[in-house]
Amino acid sequence: MNSSGHIPGAEGDSSFLGWFLESERGLDGYAKAAASALTDISRRFPEPLYSLERLKERYLSLSAGASVPSERYSALIRSAVELTSMDAPKWEYIAARLELESFYAGVRKTRGEQDFSADGDARSKAGAAFRRLIEKLTEDGLYGSYVLESWSREEIEELGARIDPSRDSLFTWSSLDLLVRRYVVRSREGIPLETPQEMFMGIAMHLAMKEGADRTEAAFRFYDELSSLRLTLATPTLSNARKPFHQLSSCFIDTVPDSLEGIYRSLDSFAQVSKFGGGMGMYFGKVRAVGGPIRGFKGAAGGVLRWVKLANDTAVAVDQLGMRQGSVAVWLDVWHKDLPEFLQMKTNNGDDRMKAHDVFPGVCYPDLFWRLARDSIDSLWHLMCPHEILTAKGWALEDFWGEEWEKRYFECVQDDRISRRSLPVKEIVRLVLRSAVETGTPFVFNRDLVNRMNPNSHKGIIYCSNLCTEIAQNMSAMETVSSETLQEGGSVQVVETTRAGDFVVCNLASLSLGNIDIDEPVQLERTVAAAVRMLDNVIDLTMYPLPYAQITNSAWRAIGLGTSGYHHLLAKRGIPWESEAHLEFADALFERINRAAVRASAELAAERGSYSHFAGSDWATGEYFRKRGYAGPRWDEVRSLVREKGLRNGWIMAVAPTSSTSIIAGTTAGVDPVMKKFFLEEKKGRTVPRAAPELSLSTMWFYKNAHQIDQSWSLRAAGKRQRHIDQSQSVNLYVTTDKSFRDLLALYIQAWEEGVKTLYYVRSQSLEVEECESCSS
Structure with a gap:
């Protein structure tokens, strides 16, 4: 800046810059910040829409009542924020540039640096x-x-x-x-x-x-991917890495056993997870129903809902690091006897003593249910108590899937020792859809689809998903093996031995597709490889809230590589959401991502060894590739690499919702379409502009609002992606108020027919739902 107040390089707007610095001499250190920012703005945004004269006009209006330098500089930032519009979305970058100067000045002052x-x-x-x-x-x-x-x-x-x-x-x-x-x-x-x-x-x-x-180069490589916003990590990893309490994992899933001791252990596990910022999924499908026997006394059991209410109260009482209320998804099978009450626990009508408004319910469905809903909706569906089945049959119905499950289900229906609560399929559907429209839940878990494609079915079963419906890993309940009283000297100790079971842990990261040049030959593969390596390191470098979590995580080494910026990328490439071109693109892109991820995990196995249960898995036998129809030289090479070197991670891909971290990356969330191209959001008394990324005349027509999209196209695209995702994906349904229950049921059935493993929220135009923060990868 020279003595006249003119800033070199800012021709065309120098009159405003000179005026600003002359009239705001009282800004002290803020004047230097403003000079630097405004000079850069003039150079980066030369278009008339971003003329500093427009900023001057808005600033004069907002700064009228400001009396101190910091308030006037804040008014300058707010002026740029408020100029952000559908026609001029880059004002948000200008506001960021102004904010950065203020932020850096504050940090320099605090740290005493120049x-x-x-x-x-x-x-x-x-x-x-x-x-x-x-x-x-x-x-x-x-x-x-x-x-x-x-x-x-x-x-x-x-x-x-x-x-x-x-x-x-x-x-x-x-x-x-x-x-x-x-x-x-x-x-x-x-x-x-x-x-x-x-x-x-x-x-x-x-x-x-x-x-x-070579860890210095590895650290720089990780930094390069993160700072370029090509890759984001889940909120717990971003928040807690480098800190004393470094719990880096996003979600955990527990199988709740059918015992008083086991249920309270699961509730305690949830409290410990929530304390350190994790979300929880809890499978209640093994817990006996209302009226079930306890120690032979008939009608004694209080049912699932009583325990769900305790999970609800735990979520409220034990918050996530003081930042937000604890979050828990509770899952029940569609054949469980307590299902009708479970489906009404978040609705606004009925007995409030039977409500649990702070949990997120999910229902697990076999293929048989959707076949009947499609072909014979008036058929009877039989709800039964899992404890009665176990007592009568000696096996648990929930431990089977597919044709074997169907055979055993009908055996139970015909067994007079097992009481039944029989309702028409259409009545179950009505309860599900009414809750979905009113509350956005229950989430959907298509258990047969999940277990059929589970690469580790040789070592267990998957009962349910997590809080955001993208995780699908083997599960089993913890069990107390023995309790022993020991006496040493004058002290007495009680030692309990617990079998750990499979306490699922998910470690998440997301490729920011809109920020990656997928046409550059190796950039996508390079980012995928870095992400797989970082997530594998998370397993060894996190602080575990529970020893059970560490045991499971170390044995399976499961990771969840997902994506954000999906709609962003489609819009940049001029691909309409409702088009065959979209389906072809999704299929090819996710196959490419999957191939790169499997290769990266195999290369890590060559360096560090395979996960404990690799032998006998679909990965080892080649069934993983056969089931998905993978063929051709590139897949043959990857298949040979896995056979020779093994695989580092038991599960590799899972697409989380990324509601928060996608904002950081300046891209769209998960695999969802944008809610709106541009809107103003009210947040804590201030108006925040939200513009679709890289919104322009060329991209505008490809950013169709979520509720205006024919959802059948979204489900078809989800089916194309699902083939390449060994776990699942957070897929929302966006429904308008004119949709009937029949229309919504048709979407549920289509999702199942397309092979979509899980569904997240039903987002009605009249309903706002709360996002999961833990899985915001």
Whole structure:
């Protein structure tokens, strides 16, 4: 800036810049921030829509009542935010640029540093500053001590010097606002202490700690993927990596046993998971129904709903790290005797003593149910108590699937020792759909589809999914084996031995498809390989809330690589959602992602060894590839690699909803269409613009709003993707108020026919539903 107030490089808008700096001399340090930001804005956004004269007009209006420099600078930022519109969406990037100057000034002041630039000689200074930051945050108990214990001074300074602040320009105002509010490390007084790029590098260093001799390059590779916003990690990983309490996994699933001791152990497990920020899925299909016998006394059991209400109260009482209420999905089979009451526990009518408004119910369906709903809806459906079946038959009906399950189901129906509660299929359907329209739930789990395609069916069964319906892994209940009283000296100890079972853990990351150049020959494969490696490292580097979780996670080494930015990518490529081109593109893209992910896991197995149960799996026998019809030279090469080297991870792909992390990446959530191309969202007393990513005249026509899309196209696309996803995907249905129950049932049946394993929310236009934060990968 020269003495006249003119800023070189800002011709055309220099009059406003000069006026602003002259009229706002009282802004003190904010004047320098404004000069830097406005100069950059003039260079990056030369279009008339982004003229600084428009900013001046809005600023004069908003700053009228501001009396202190910080308020006036905030008015400048808010001016850019409010100029964001469908016609001029890039104002959100301008607002972010202005916000960054203010944010960096605040962090510099707090840390007593002068600059964060990393060019020329300043790179070494940046490296030293990064090392000092980690030392200070460790001393204050905000970073885990393991970071300094694992990395040398020289390594930290080298990585600090390679941090690229220019990547902050990728943030929109919404993404920067969310990142700063919820993810960067703050002091106990709530003051931000690290920058977004330092955050990404800190996370990368955590996940690369055990990478071996080339771990510095591995850390930079991880940083490169994260900071370029090509890859996002789940909220617990972004939030907790590098911190003392580093619980990095997203969701957990437990099989609730049919015993008082077992039920309370499961509730305690949920409390421990929620305490450290995880969400929970709980399968109640083994718990005896209302009126079931207890120790031979008939009519004594209180049923599933009493225990579900305790899970509800636990979710309220034990929040997730003080940030939000605990979250739990509760699952029940469609043949369980307590199903009608279960389906009404979130609705607004009926006995309030039978309600559980804070849980998320899900129902598990066999193929038989959907066949009857499609072909013979007036047929009777028989609800039974699992305890009665186990007592009479000596086996549990829920432990089977497919044709074997159907055979045993009809055996139970014909057994007079087992009481039945028989209702027409259409009555069950009516209860399901009424709850779906009113509450958005129950979620759908198509158990036969899931188990038929389970690559690890040789070692168990999958009863249900997690809180966001994308996880499908083997499950089994914990069991107390023995209890022994020991006496040592003057003290008496009671030692209980518990069989761990399969306590499912999901570790999530998402490819930001809209930010990846999929036409570049190796970029997608390179990002997939980095993601698989990072997720495999999460398994060894997380802090487990329960020992059962560590046992299962270490044995199966399951990961969940998913995607966000799906609609973003379609719009960029000019592919209409409702088109055959969409289906062909989805099929080819997800096959490519899957092939890259399986290859990456096999290469990791060559380096680190296979997961414990690889032998006998569909991966080992080649059934995984045969079931999906994978053929051709590229698949033959991958199949041979898996046969020769093994596989590191028992399950590899799962597509989470990514509601929060997609905002950070400036892209669309999960595999969903956008709700609207542009809208204004009210958040805590302020208006926040939400524009579809890269919205322009060329992309606008390909961003069709979710509720305007024919949902049958969404289900057809989900079926194409599902073939390539060994677990599942969070798929929402968007229904308008004019849809009948018959229309909605047709979508449920189509999902099953297309091979879609799970359905998440039914999002009616008249209903708002709460997103799961833990799985926001």
